[in-house]
Amino acid sequence: MFASAAQADTVVKIGHAAPLTGEIAHLGKDQENGARLAVEEINKKGLTIAGQKVTLELDAQDDAADPRIATQVAQKLVDDKVAVVIGHLNSGTSIPASKIYSDAGIAQISPAATNPQYTLQGFKTTFRVVSTDAQQGPALANYAIKTLKVKTVAVVDDATAYGKGLADEFEKTAKANGVTVLSHETTNDKAVDFRAILTKIKGERPDAIMYGGMDATGGPFVRQAKQLAIKAKVFEGDGACTEKLSELAGQGTDNVICSQPGMALSKMPGGPAFEQRYVARFKQPVQIYAPFAYDAVYIAVDAMKRANSTDLAKILAVMPSTRYNGISGLTQFDAKGDLKTPVISLYHYTGGKKSLLDVVTM
Template sequence: MRTNVKLTVGVVATMLAGLVSAQDVQVVKIGHVAPMSGPQAHFGKDNENGARMAVDDLNTQNIVLAGKKIKFELVPEDDASDPKQGTAAAQKLCDAKVSGVVGHLNSGTTIPASKIYHECGVPMITGAATNPDLTKPGYKEIFRIIANDNALGAGLAFYAADALKLKKVAVIDDRTAYGQGVAEVFRETAKKKGIEIVDQQFTNDKATDFMAILTAIKSKKPDAIFFGGMDAQAGPMLRQMEQLGMGNMKFFGGDGLCTTEITKLVGGAKTISNVVCAEGGSSIQKMPGGTAWKNRYDTKFPKQYQIYSPYTYDATMLLADAMKRADSWDPKVYAPKLIESSYKGVTTNIQFEPTGELKNAAITLYVYKDNKKFPLN
């Protein structure tokens, strides 16, 4: 009888130990926001994949903060690239008591959302939103780990003037914070380099018919078009340029159209070979951990890679790195550590300017040959 009692006590002790162990695990929530629906959903899925991959990697590290085992959990939200939905998603994540946020994709959603993250004291790191206005308010919770539009637009203008010796360019933008921003930088830099801006047209980020504005531009006989917008519009625009006999014009754009998806969106149009686009950061092949990371990504998420997933991966890891250095997942405690970061990421060694901008941000220009994307530098 005593033996049975001892066995019973032993079983109970084991069960209690298990309960204590379970209680010692602290779930730390990391929010992620991007367009998971609509014409930019391929960007959003790629971004979320990067963040999810980082969370999976972190959960293999047996991280302990403040004496508790940490389990990271990704909390995804869809902003549909809409500013109102973006601010609603930001408030939802604040209410859910996330410890940090990775996102957003679009400048038009990131900028208004940044005020909400600032007010609720939650750090947000974007590896995709490039409008310089994001960091101008000086919010100490807001960081960017990719080059902004000042670098992208200017880099393309220098290439147009110095390498291609272009004289006349027309500019189109989609009226979003991103599209307007990068187009304005390109336009002003191009003018300083002696390029004549022969026409300026506007569209929106839902449009698919550009025949009228392209016809107007064609009459001005530019050497090239610069488009400030995303690939969902650039694809049909390039297709319609071919239909209008504008197949000899160069076509410039920022990272929003610098995707693998655009090769499908052009529908076989040969004008894809006229594209010169710019991304913040180095090409994946030149990133410190790019090639090995991309191989892992492709195994886990076949044929889903676009542009920004290495940055959302690094952004997630960076949040965790600051938590480790602070020994806390509390945003009030670890957030001040972010500005002190010197993190060797997949994309680069991440250090910040006092504004929250990435130090020494690189850009890469790309062209398309045989429907494949190749870096120029």
């Protein structure tokens, strides 16, 4: 009995948090699947840290995209003694949860949170593997200004940390380049009817509209804009730049230009091969965040190997010196925990299919 216990693998828990219920559960599940695929692959290959065989276990929690639930989930992951956390998905959940991980000394790697505030709180535990809204908003605005020669815009956000943050960054760049911002309206992330806002915007006749929010609201927003015969291009960020947008927006996607932090999956160094493995395992297409969550797990394991330890403090100590070549490219962190060389990809939709428009290195 004692011998078999001595030979047993050390189980190391990798925490994961994202919305697995609610309107954007498809994005949370996509992110979780990416992390799960990495865990399964690493376990299959075999992992040894400090001479001890290690088995990874994904501790996946549902934060329902709710800041209050996110802090409860964060505390549960701390209590579960996870070695690292992959998550959360939303900025509005990642930011409040980050305080709890910081207090516990657990490295948190978000594959999706883009609000700059996430890494500006002075915590040593916050890292992300995607570019920020301070890069994404300007990339969208610059395309509107330089390529489409936009002179007037209307801005709408969903009042979340993500949606407002992205819309504000777009607006800031637009104003700095002489674009007239006709109005800035606020809705919420549960809204379904945007006709009052859109009717007002139609009267303003802007060249373009910026919508900050997820696909669950961004889709109906664009569909209703089309129904009201609004011709303006609608700019949206990564939360709405999904395969599901065309299902939610119908032909309204013909007017959409949207951005994603990072390279397009087809352009990522290991993207096409990853996509094949993902589809074979989960029988569904990649949405957005799966490759980033996958890389985040490998980055965490790379830190364990470099630290030669699964101890929280030792993992955290080597995280800033990460230099990891993964599916999404080379990951190196700056002093805040942000990517040193961020990339933004811009997309449009043709006949409901998303296709790459441009790649911007920030």
